[in-house]
Ligand SMILES: Nc1nc2c(ncn2[C@@H]2O[C@H](COP(=O)(O)OP(=O)(O)OP(=O)(O)O)[C@@H](O)[C@H]2O)c(=O)[nH]1
């Protein structure tokens with residue numbers, strides 16, 4: 001199971017109470033206030049780290065609680081601050097505050113972090129309230145409560161190029177052919193359940209990251225099937241390669257399939273729909289592939305690349321094109 005959305009509850013630590021205490025000294029008959037401040041409660045920090053590649057570990061731990069600060073003590077001793085608690089997540093995780101329905105932070109780079117719940121401030125000891133008119137204050141304050149939040153983490157894969165297409169279009173096969181990634185491949189739809197990333201080396205000094213995502217099905221933007229969940233993974237890619245299978249086993253029409261997915265993308269996010277898209281017909285060696293390419297080119301008015309991950313036909317052309325469009329985007 002690959003988890004890319006998870007909800008947890010976080011409770012930051014309470015601040016330690018300030019202390020109420022008096023020092024009694026031989027030559028100071030009434031003594032003086034010497035209660036120290038309480039320490040701060042621990043905060044809960046969410047940080048993106050390289051090497052963490054899913055939210056799986058959070059599934060089993062839904063409640064996170066940071067420690068409380070230590071109470072202040074006599075002799076103006078400050079209570080110790082509690083240590084912060086750090087939750088590590090993969091880069092690309094968006095942290096949301098569920099109750100207030102807002103994005104706390106988008107942790108897109110390794111090292112990015114956000115204080116998800118702030119620890120309570122420690123209270124003031126009575127030594128802080130001493131004044132010229134009040135040499136022996138009984139006043140002190142309690143520590144503050146730590147923040148409590150309901151958080152949602154959503155992982156969005158970050159890649160240069162995202163592969164888009166109906167199930168069985170050949171997305172995983174393409175990624176495995178052009179990178180070292182080894183996604184699962186099978187002759188049935190919905191083989192891919194989690195996004196896979198691969199580094200594509202076009203030549204010595206040109207490379208990019210390609211993301212293979214589970215296939216989109218119609219109605220994905222409305223939440224049907226896997227599609228909706230996974231459209232967010234292409235949200236973070238700069239360029240899309242839209243793969244169209246020339247002879248779908250379910251007998252559907254390839255150009256129809258192309259349009260259906262475009263519609264899904266547009267419904268999902270207009271920003272995503274505006275991203276550059278390279279259209280490619282896969283499985284070039286199959287009998288009708290060239291005709292499908294021509295039809296699609298005519299219909300879209302765009303260049304459509306016909307390639308095969310099996311024979312290798314036009315693979316270099318597809319990659320060179322992808323890199324060129326990516327380069328334009330980067331500039
Ligand atoms: N003839 C031929 N078959 C291909 C080619 N590329 C992929 N296939 C086959 O098409 C089927 C589906 O390939 P996948 O790469 O798993 O397709 P996918 O788009 O990742 O599918 P999902 O993960 O289910 O969305 C497999 O049986 C592949 O062997 C190709 O270039 N030529």
Ligand SMILES: [Mg+2]
Nearest residue numbers: 171172191192
């Ligand atoms: Mg696949």
